[in-house]
Amino acid sequence: MTIQNLNIKDKKLKIHNKEFNSRLMLGTGKFKTLFDMQDSIKFSQTEIVTVAIRRLNSEQLLKKSNLITSLDWNKLWLLPNTAGAKTAEEAIRLACLGRELTKKIGQKENNFVKLEVISDPKYLLPDPIGTIKAAKFLVQKGFCVLPYICPDPMLAKHLEDIGCATVMPFGSPIGSGQGIQNILNLKIIIENSKIPVIIDAGIATASEAAFAMELGADGVLVNTAIAQSQKPKQMAIAMQLGVQGGRFSYLSGRIPSTKFANASSPVQGTKFLYL
Template identity: 65%
Template sequence: MLQESSNIFIKKSETETDLFVINGMQFKSRLMIGTGKYANLKDAKQSIAVSQASIVTVAIRRAQSVKMAGKSNLIDGLDWKSLWLLPNTAGCATVDEAIRVALMGREMCKRLGQTHNNFIKLEVIPDCKNLFPDPIGTLKAAEFLIKKDFTVLPYINSDPILAKQLEEIGCSTVMPLGSPIGSGQGINNIENLRIIIDNAKIPVIIDAGIGTSSDATTVMEIGADAVLVNSAIAQASYPQVMASAMQLAVKSGRQAYLSGRMKQKRNAEASSPIIGISH
């Protein structure tokens, strides 16, 4: 249990048994938030606060370019004692690029005081049109970063075989997309996601394509461990309101999953008995 960012984590005595754990770290919220595409820093900060997220992901390349341009940087405006930084390698098209940016991300965590934060959201995306991740490049980069003691959270297509391979080499989660990144199309591949979830012994975090709160609820109801949301909040007419909706949706979906929903039936079945009713 890390002490430097203890506000993020759950004390065991304060919880039930349903914990969200990544590589031994316990987090309060199953909603993870991205930081891109907001109209301004105020909307971003307020949305993150309303979402009650514990984990916030930041594109290292974008953060570096903003800083070099001398512009206001969201990283400098957030309280990293109550949030956990998940650096990501967005914008990297090759294995070498992703590895280099991951190392930069680990140094950024140290500068923010999270000295034991080795988390990295791994993205290797050579497809600049459709933004589908490279499965072979992701596997190679993940293998290298795991050997360098990173906690690797790889972003992948909804490929059950690749998801299992990444788990077997030591990834701490898998992050399959629900539909193309930034599209807001919702969940287009739910059967593949079910297979990934059913086969996984590590957390499955649905990332990309979520457009509204019902999408988040849908994947949480089938057993996803968490969701990562960016565009659906940042590009909503009222981002803070959508952030609140997502927070409620994730909690609701998780509770529905844990409740064990009723079996679906072909025919109607009366909820009240007819025996003993006088006619």
């Protein structure tokens, strides 16, 4: 069941010049088996799958069954990511390799790259200076840049001004499962942004995915919460439903929060029957 099936008026998720029905993106790391990954992608109904270029060495690509050959790229859009890059220069090199890969799988117009520059080994916090440096170069080279960032409203605005296609602030640090933490900053980013805002990292449950969408985010990216769950396929379905539920709620318009109770049944103008 999708928004389109229910005839609920909503725009498709548009990133650069590409439109998507699903607002859930999936990562491909940490799955116990290749089959778990395939099933999770299928049942999540995602259309965007992100792959770490650093993980795809030449030997892996020559294998009959690998991460790339096991997926149907006629139905999925590859989002190469620069995970593992500690500097802007490393990220740029990986982005170029990623663009080459998109052409090899037949997506000739795919210039997407999820930009990650992470020099902090303990908390895996993205480097804002390295991210801006790499983003500026890649945008000039014709890449559609989706930068992974801390929930910093000013950084998000600078990246938008540079020409990035989205901003991807984290809910909480990668793989931490802490959920949506810096709510105020995320709200500011969403309010000020003229490009899609994708909440990336930290989400552990379907309710947290729903909450991210209720804030007004344009989508979420989930990996560890599905890959490391006891039942990945089932969790993938839950995330898909959570994202749709959160989007439905956001589009419906929540009631305002009040200090005092407000009776749902009217008192004035009613007649009571006393026995």
